[in-house]
Amino acid sequence: MSADYVHSFTVCGIYQATHLLGEGATGSVWQAFNILSGLRVAIKTCPIPVDAALPPLLPYEVNIYRLLRDSESEGIPSIHWSGTDGNHQVVVMDLLSPNLNALRRLCRGTLSLRTVCMLAEQMLARIQFIHSRGILSGDIKPHNFALGCYHKARILHLFDFSHAQLFIDPSTGGHVPFRIGRNIQGTIRYASVAAHRSHEISRRDDIESLLYTLLELYHGKLPWYELSKRQGTYFNDQIRDMKEGPEFRDFLSESLPEFRSFHAHCVGLSYGQTPDYALLRGLFRERMQKEGWCYDWVFDWEDGRSSEKGTLVPDDYVFDMRFVERRALDPA
Structure with a gap:
């Protein structure tokens, strides 16, 4: 299925899916937004197994996320909501950039x-x-x-x-x-x-x-x-x-x-x-x-000059730091 495929649906009447991001063995991932706040999120869906004896996949993954939940940690997506919606298991989580x-x-x-x-x-x-x-x-x-x-x-x-x-x-x-x-x-x-x-x-x-x-x-x-x-x-x-x-x-x-x-x-x-x-x-x-490199966290896809071959990012694309909060990521 194309990532451009548009299939609009809502979860809990709050999260509105806009388009498919990808599919895998454990389910489909959609981009969505919270219709109350406008916050963009990701929705992962997995059909409920027809055979009741089969273990549910998505609830297991949600439990792993809960074990990893820590106010002091970073780099693990937060779960906004999880449960059953229609005939699918659903988890709503932070939207991430391309992998x-x-x-x-x-x-x-x-x-x-x-x-x-x-x-x-x-x-x-x-x-x-x-x-x-x-x-x-x-x-x-x-x-x-x-x-x-x-x-x-x-x-x-x-x-x-x-x-x-x-x-x-x-x-x-x-x-x-x-x-x-x-x-x-x-x-x-x-x-x-x-x-x-x-x-x-x-x-x-x-x-x-x-x-x-x-x-x-x-x-x-x-x-x-x-x-x-x-x-x-x-x-x-x-x-x-x-x-x-x-x-x-x-x-x-x-x-x-x-x-x-x-x-x-x-x-x-x-x-x-x-x-x-x-x-x-x-x-x-x-x-x-x-x-002589410093940890400035400016990667190749942000600045093609750091790569000898450049990138496929259009020349008119601008990575604007006004929309990014610099965090102190001190590797020491």
Whole structure:
């Protein structure tokens, strides 16, 4: 279905949908506005399963958002309303800007190292935060990160927790034990090797998926890009072999030392071990310092001059800071 498809409907008589933003395995996302306040929001809808025995998907995701709700945190969308409307499960949440995959394409397929370093700073902060709440994303990828709107336009958000899970057992307070035989979850292109092997995932797997995400943002493609567009066990196994084989090692050898150090940390983590988030942030901070770059949070898509290839943003587009509240995002 085209993203330009217009289908107007209301939720609770308050939120008026204007157009479709996208569709996925867990539902459809629409842009809407509050008819009382004019505030623009996003609405995610999912049909209620015909089989009553099937678990409802959207309420589970809403519960994850509630576990992550914290007045001191940033970068997690707020939920405005959730419940059942007609024959759909619905959640109304903050509207975000285009995701990082869309912004990468806007920047002619790749992002500058400076932008990747700044993104890594915030991406690691988001992942560390959800881990501190005992939650794994299970689906770290460029499509699930987006900047906010209005005064949050400099804040990178992590969203879509349909594959999220707890890694802390509420009954024991300990880490969920290792096991095998789990179904592969998340997106194959960015899945960890352990996920490919149907192993129980832990925090190291979110970090490994982040490595693949950063590499794609910087290089434009991962070595297994073409295979990831095909479905089936055979292709999944081929991708897994590439991720732990010479193809990926050769790819890393031709990349930057920061990515090689990042990968070395990933493979050195055992199941259940806490990643060294500070070490990983330090890799990109040192690069920023070495190059003489500052954390001004001006990304490639805002200023095409920061990218050698420029962007596909029309020349007459102006990013006007009158509509953006600068936040103090001190990486120190």
